Every structure is written in C-alpha cells, then in structure tokens.
Amino acid sequence: MTNSSRQWRPEMTSLLDCFGTPAVLLRADQTVLAANRAYRRTYGDGKPLQGRRCSEVMAEAGHDCRQKGNHCPLDACRHSGTEQHVVHDGVSGSAQVDLYPIRDDNAEVAYFLELLLPMRAEAAQAARVMVGNAPAWRNVVALIRRVAPSDAAVLLLGESGTGKELAAAAVHQGSHCRNGPFVPVDCSGLPETLFESELFGHEKGAFTGAHSRKIGLVEAANGGTLFLDEVGDIPLSLQVKLLRLLETGQFRRVGGVEPIRAQFRLVSATHRPLERMVAEERFRQDLYYRLNTFPIALPPLRERREDIPLLAEAMLKRLPAARGLRLHEDSLALLQGEYAYPGNVRELRNILERAALLADGVWILPEHLSDGLRRAPAGENASAAAVPVARPPVPGVDAIIPLADLEAQYLRWARGNHEGDRRSLAQCLGVSERTLYRKLDALRSHAQHIVES
Numbered sequence: 001m002t003n004s005s006r007q008w009r010p011e012m013t014s015l016l017d018c019f020g021t022p023a024v025l026l027r028a029d030q031t032v033l034a035a036n037r038a039y040r041r042t043y044g045d046g047k048p049l050q051g052r053r054c055s056e057v058m059a060e061a062g063h064d065c066r067q068k069g070n071h072c073p074l075d076a077c078r079h080s081g082t083e084q085h086v087v088h089d090g091v092s093g094s095a096q097v098d099l100y101p102i103r104d105d106n107a108e109v110a111y112f113l114e115l116l117l118p119m120r121a122e123a124a125q126a127a128r129v130m131v132g133n134a135p136a137w138r139n140v141v142a143l144i145r146r147v148a149p150s151d152a153a154v155l156l157l158g159e160s161g162t163g164k165e166l167a168a169a170a171v172h173q174g175s176h177c178r179n180g181p182f183v184p185v186d187c188s189g190l191p192e193t194l195f196e197s198e199l200f201g202h203e204k205g206a207f208t209g210a211h212s213r214k215i216g217l218v219e220a221a222n223g224g225t226l227f228l229d230e231v232g233d234i235p236l237s238l239q240v241k242l243l244r245l246l247e248t249g250q251f252r253r254v255g256g257v258e259p260i261r262a263q264f265r266l267v268s269a270t271h272r273p274l275e276r277m278v279a280e281e282r283f284r285q286d287l288y289y290r291l292n293t294f295p296i297a298l299p300p301l302r303e304r305r306e307d308i309p310l311l312a313e314a315m316l317k318r319l320p321a322a323r324g325l326r327l328h329e330d331s332l333a334l335l336q337g338e339y340a341y342p343g344n345v346r347e348l349r350n351i352l353e354r355a356a357l358l359a360d361g362v363w364i365l366p367e368h369l370s371d372g373l374r375r376a377p378a379g380e381n382a383s384a385a386a387v388p389v390a391r392p393p394v395p396g397v398d399a400i401i402p403l404a405d406l407e408a409q410y411l412r413w414a415r416g417n418h419e420g421d422r423r424s425l426a427q428c429l430g431v432s433e434r435t436l437y438r439k440l441d442a443l444r445s446h447a448q449h450i451v452e453s
C-alpha cells in the first residue's frame with residue numbers, strides 16, 4: 001500500500017476524538033492524515049491540519065521538535081517498526097509523546113498514531129533522565145508514576161548500576177515532597193560507630209570530638225525524601241534503631257534528651273536478597289515489612305539490551321568528553337552483543353566515557369571499546385535498533401565490495417538520514433520517485449528474506 005492510497009476517512013477523526021489528549025494519525029512522511037479535537041485545539045489553532053507535516057504544525061505552535069534537539073519518535077518507529085515513547089520539550093511545557101505503528105492486512109506499517117500527554121516539569125525532567133523503552137523498563141517507570149504521589153514506602157531492588165538512585169529521585173520528583181530536600185544515605189559506607197550520629201546528629205560534647213551540635217541526615221530530610229541506599233548492609237544491631245524511627249517518626253540526637261519529630265517520604269534500595277536475609281535472620285522481619293510497602297525490581301541491562309542504543313545515544317550527548325562523537329554500527333553491535341554487563345548502566349557509561357577519550361576522529365570504533373566487550377560475540381539485532389544509529393554513508397574505504405551491496409547500504413543510510421519526504425529524497429538521489437520505491441521495495445524484500453531464512 002502506498003501513501004496515496006492511505007487516504008483520510010471520516011471514521012479516523014471520530015476514532016481519534018475518543019482520546020481526551022491530543023492525538024494524530026500520521027503518514028510515514030510526517031503528513032497529518034487526521035487529528036482529533038484536542039490536537040487541533042492545542043497545536044492547530046482549531047484549524048484543519050490534514051496534509052500538513054506534523055513538524056511544521058508543531059513548530060508554528062512553538063514546539064519546534066527538531067531545533068530543540070528532541071528525538072523524533074516517528075523516525076525511530078519507521079526504522080524499528082516498534083512503538084516509541086519519548087519526552088519532548090516545547091515553549092509551553094513538556095509532553096510525553098507515545099507513537100504506535102498501525103499495521104495493515106499485510107502487516108506493513110500503514111500509519112503512525114501519535115498521542116501527546118502534557119507533563120509536569122518535574123515529571124518530564126525525571127522521565128528524560130530515565131532513558132529506556134524496553135517493556136521491563138517501561139513497567140518500572142509506570143510503577144514509579146503510580147506510587148510517587150502516595151505516601152507508601154518504596155523498596156527498589158536491583159543489581160548495582162541498574163538505576164536505583166535515579167528511580168529514587170524520580171519517586172521524589174513525582175511526590176508531594178518534591179519541593180523538599182532529597183537526602184541519600186549510603187548505608188554501606190557508614191561504620192557502626194558513626195551510623196547513629198550521621199543519621200540522627202549529635203549534641204555538642206556528646207562524645208570526644210563533638211565540638212558543636214550537628215544535624216543528622218534524618219533531620220535534614222524533614223519535609224522531603226530520605227533515600228536509604230544499600231539498606232541491606234545495615235548491621236542487625238542498628239536495624240532496631242532505624243525501626244524505632246520509622247515506627248514513631250521520632251529520634252534523639254546522640255547525647256540529646258529531647259525527642260525530635262521528622263516527616264519524610266521513605267525510599268530504600270538494595271542489591272541484596274532481603275527476603276532470604278529475613279529467612280536467615282540476618283535482616284529484621286519487622287523492618288523489612290516497614291521498608292517494603294511497594295517493591296519495585298529494576299531489570300539488569302542484559303535483560304533490556306534493546307535499550308542500549310537509546311542509552312548510548314543519551315550518554316554520548318551528556319558526556320563532556322564525547323564532543324559530538326558518533327557510535328559506529330560495529331561498535332553498537334558489540335555493545336548489544338552477549339556481554340553480561342555486571343556493572344549494568346553504570347558500566348555502559350564508563351565504557352563510553354573511556355571510548356570517547358580514546359577516539360581521535362568522529363567515530364567510536366570497536367577498538368575503542370574494552371577488551372571484555374570485544375571478546376563477547378556481537379549482537380545480531382543491532383541493525384534493528386530503536387534509534388537510527390549514525391553510520392558512515394559508504395563502507396570502509398579499504399574494502400572493495402559489489403556495487404549492488406554498496407548501493408543497498410547507501411540507500412539504507414540515505415533513507416534513515418534524509419529529513420524530507422520520499423519525493424525530495426528521490427530528487428536528491430537523481431532518480432524518479434517510482435525508481436526509488438522500486439529500490440526500497442527490493443531492500444525490504446531482501447531484509448524480509450534474511451529474517452525468514
């Protein structure tokens with residue numbers, strides 16, 4: 001089915017009107033096929049928008065997606081054929097953009113359904129830093145959104161580097177304490193002798209060296225969120241003191257007599273198997289129940305490999321050492337390969353940081369990646385990545401390959417990187433639109449053949 005046969009039908013608009021938030025049906029070349037009332041009101045000044053490109057409509061409404069460096073979910077969806085969820089910034093606020101491919105009888109993507117959900121600034125900020133599109137990760141984000149506005153104690157469970165602190169900050173941002181402080185406490189780094197005074201503070205002269213009164217972390221978290229990181233590392237002897245605080249909401253500074261009241265949202269995290277520790281009597285059961293009102297398990301990176309391109313892209317943008325570096329497709333294949341990432345997302349960030357320092361040119365190449373990664377087999381699904389990966393327009397100059405292969409590679413690159421529609425791409429390539437369709441069709445059936453064989 002071609003774009004021209006995918007015509008507007010009245011039921012499309014009426015179907016979209018079932019959504020309360022702005023919703024629009026798009027063709028692959030970004031033209032609007034149908035838009036609901038909320039979309040027309042918010043972005044179109046109430047005018048009909050059919051046939052116009054969504055990026056133009058958004059730009060006129062002050063949401064210039066491209067200029068602001070927002071990631072285009074339609075491009076990503078066209079490449080991957082899978083739904084996309086991103087956060088876009090505009091002059092009048094941020095919105096979560098959900099994009100779904102709608103398939104025809106032949107399972108070909110016929111249209112794209114885009115839903116825009118306006119977001120509070122804090123929630124948008126949290127979502128932006130919590131990169132990921134894999135179902136397991138989206139589930140984490142959905143649970144955070146659900147629990148954040150409540151008072152429930154959240155327990156984040158997951159291996160080191162899976163994003164527990166990031167998730168704790170997102171709970172804080174989405175809670176009614178968001179204007180208060182977010183106070184992380186690394187429970188594994190506190191020697192037993194210091195635990196009480198760090199947590200509860202001390203009075204002047206409470207012990208040798210206590211030259212002045214000190215406010216503890218619990219008091220500092222008053223009106224905000226107390227994040228107990230590595231809570232499974234608290235020794236048994238101190239667990240009872242923490243339990244008392246959580247049960248009474250009160251504590252005493254070391255050397256003090258006055259009980260002090262503190263109100264805070266409690267979020268804890270651990271990589272330890274707390275349930276087993278309770279069974280082995282290494283962790284108090286009553287404290288476990290206090291902490292564990294709402295558990296959220298964070299998946300290890302090896303169980304959400306499809307997020308590696310997105311994460312890598314986001315990290316390369318943030319790393320000062322990356323200075324516009326691009327990830328070569330062979331490097332991405334290695335990153336998405338069989339490597340187990342024991343250090344999870346933190347390890348991925350470290351790998352990219354090191355690679356950025358080693359790379360001289362524009363590309364991060366396989367030789368810039370760590371040895372452990374290079375020993376693991378490369379992933380087969382790298383080219384089906386959710387994000388269009390920057391790749392050189394022609395293969396390495398030191399290789400002579402069949403012209404037909406070169407043309408196919410170049411076409412794939414041109415299709416992924418050209419900003420305009422098919423007609424303008426055909427013009428740039430110096431061929432007719434029909435020829436371009438024929439060549440792209442041949443590419444598609446070749447890819448299909450590879451998938452099926």
Ligand SMILES: Nc1ncnc2c1ncn2[C@@H]1O[C@H](COP(=O)(O)OP(=O)(O)OP(=O)(O)O)[C@@H](O)[C@H]1O
Nearest residue numbers: 129130131132159160161162163164165166345346
């Ligand atoms: N989904 C994500 N999107 C973007 N960055 C992430 C994501 N998950 C983790 N990171 C980054 O990975 C690093 C480690 O994350 P974080 O400190 O939250 O992990 P953690 O589970 O608390 O680790 P630990 O248990 O060792 O304290 C941070 O730099 C964080 O910004």
